[in-house]
Structures are given as C-alpha cells and as structure tokens.
Amino acid sequence: MSETILKVQGVSKRFGGLQALSDVGIEIRKGQVYGLIGPNGAGKTTFFNVITGLYIPDAGTFELGGEPYKPSAVHLVAKAGIARTFQNIRLFAEMTALENVMVGRHVRTKSGLGGAVFRTARFKREEAEIAARAKELLDYVGIGKYAEYKARTLSYGDQRRLEIARALATDPKLIALDEPAAGMNATEKVVLRELIDRIRRDGRTILLIEHDVKLVMGLCDRVTVLDYGKQIAEGTPADVQKNEKVIEAYLGAGGH
Numbered sequence: 263m264s265e266t267i268l269k270v271q272g273v274s275k276r277f278g279g280l281q282a283l284s285d286v287g288i289e290i291r292k293g294q295v296y297g298l299i300g301p302n303g304a305g306k307t308t309f310f311n312v313i314t315g316l317y318i319p320d321a322g323t324f325e326l327g328g329e330p331y332k333p334s335a336v337h338l339v340a341k342a343g344i345a346r347t348f349q350n351i352r353l354f355a356e357m358t359a360l361e362n363v364m365v366g367r368h369v370r371t372k373s374g375l376g377g378a379v380f381r382t383a384r385f386k387r388e389e390a391e392i393a394a395r396a397k398e399l400l401d402y403v404g405i406g407k408y409a410e411y412k413a414r415t416l417s418y419g420d421q422r423r424l425e426i427a428r429a430l431a432t433d434p435k436l437i438a439l440d441e442p443a444a445g446m447n448a449t450e451k452v453v454l455r456e457l458i459d460r461i462r463r464d465g466r467t468i469l470l471i472e473h474d475v476k477l478v479m480g481l482c483d484r485v486t487v488l489d490y491g492k493q494i495a496e497g498t499p500a501d502v503q504k505n506e507k508v509i510e511a512y513l514g515a516g517g518h
C-alpha cells in the first residue's frame with residue numbers, strides 16, 4: 263500500500279455553543295483523490311480551515327508525509343506542504359495571472375527580503391526561474407494565454423484554475439481544493455475533472471470538498487462524509503453511497 267501523506271486524528275472544534283467538529287479523522291495515501299462531503303454546515307470548511315492553520319482546533323493530531331506537523335499558521339502549513347484553494351476565490355485581483363502564480367512559488371524560494379530589496383544576482387536569477395515555472399503551470403491548467411491578464415478579468419472558471427496553478431506552485435505534498443466546481447457550468451466541470459485527474463496522474467495527492475456528487479463519485483478514491491460535525495461514513499464512493507446514515511443525512515438536508 264502506498265505511503266500515507268496526511269493523517270489527521272481526533273479533530274474537534276467548537277464555536278461557542280456549537281460543536282462544529284467532533285473527533286474527526288482521515289488518512290490520505292499518496293496519489294489519492296480524497297473527498298470530503300456532507301450537507302451544508304456539516305463542518306467541511308471548518309475541517310479544511312483546521313488542517314490549513316486558519317482555525318486552531320480544540321483537539322487533534324496531525325502528520326504530513328510521516329512527520330508530525332502543527333497547523334498553527336497558514337504560512338507554516340504551506341511550507342510544510344499543504345496548499346489550498348478557497349470556496350470564495352482569493353486571488354490578487356489587480357495582479358496578473360502570472361504574478362499570482364509567482365506569489366505561490368515564493369513559499370519555496372531562498373532569497374529573503376534582503377535579496378528582493380537589493381536585487382541581488384541570485385534574486386534576479388531566482389525571479390526568472392519562478393516566472394518560467396509559473397508560466398509552465400498556467401499552461402498546465404490551460405490558461406497560459408492569459409498570463410498577462412489581470413486576475414479579475416478572467417472568467418470564473420479560469421480564476422478557479424488560476425487558484426489551482428497558484429497552489430501547485432508551492433510544490434505541495436497535498437493540494438486541498440475547496441469546492442472547485444462551484445459556479446461552473448457543465449463544460450467547465452468536464453475540463454476541471456480532467457485537470458484534477460491529470461494532477462493525480464502526475465503523482466499529486468488531493469483533498470477535495472465538493473457538492474457535486476457526480477464529480478465526487480467519479481473522481482475520488484475514498485470519501486468521508488460529515489454531518490453536524492461528526493464523521494458518519496468513510497470508504498469508497500460506492501460504499502458511502504449505499505450507507506443508510508449518508509442517505510438519511512442528505513435526504514434530511516433536502517437531498518442536495
């Protein structure tokens with residue numbers, strides 16, 4: 263069996279009187295696409311926010327690539343090797359597509375602020391390499407021709423792909439996609455599906471929150487289902503779909 267990339271155990275998170283997550287754990291192996299699904303308010307985004315250092319959990323242990331890690335701050339999590347996209351796209355709107363991806367790559371560069379201020383030879387060489395790599399990534403996600411366009415001028419689907427390119431630029435062990443198909447039309451979803459499949463084939467590991475059940479069932483190797491902060495099922499898409507608790511949770515929530 264392939265190596266474990268992410269192992270999370272016993273995650274709990276409370277907001278005032280609301281138990282948003284209770285004792286949630288997942289294990290993702292290298293090369294898997296792992297789905298996190300559940301009705302609205304089930305705790306999916308909270309779980310993402312915990313593992314990516316946006317929320318401090320009340321309990322939980324975390325291992326990334328076999329090493330313990332503490333998701334205490336977003337930049338440290340990115341350095342440790344988890345990159346994410348957001349449900350509500352978070353790009354630098356006034357920067358070009360290329361610059362947005364270059365920002366992602368800076369997580370892995372060596373020249374510090376001093377290099378940037380004094381524009382050392384090493385800094386300039388590194389910048390040129392970063393730009394070249396960023397362009398490659400834009401081509402990879404299929405929006406290379408928009409490299410010099412401001413992010414805000416791209417279509418919704420292309421902005422989502424740009425977010426994926428930026429996440430890939432950090433060279434992550436795990437890429438976490440928060441509802442990547444939200445707001446996409448059917449054609450865009452097909453293209454997205456192909457892209458996620460390609461990212462997996464190229465050896466990456468993906469954690470995915472997604473409402474589009476068809477996309478989840480078609481793409482994911484394993485799925486965890488949350489409901490009211492509790493993990494009610496874990497397994498292959500086929501197993502999970504047959505699970506009574508899952509059927510009930512979805513029907514109870516209006517069957518979305």
Ligand SMILES: Nc1ncnc2c1ncn2[C@@H]1O[C@H](COP(=O)(O)OP(=O)(O)OP(=O)(O)O)[C@@H](O)[C@H]1O
Binds near residue numbers: 302303304308309
């Ligand atoms: N910062 C916060 N403060 C207080 N309550 C919060 C906070 N973030 C999330 N919650 C609450 O925690 C619960 C889980 O929310 P969460 O956003 O994680 O669900 P979700 O499964 O991602 O839902 P959706 O599918 O609608 O995005 C909800 O009841 C939500 O209102």
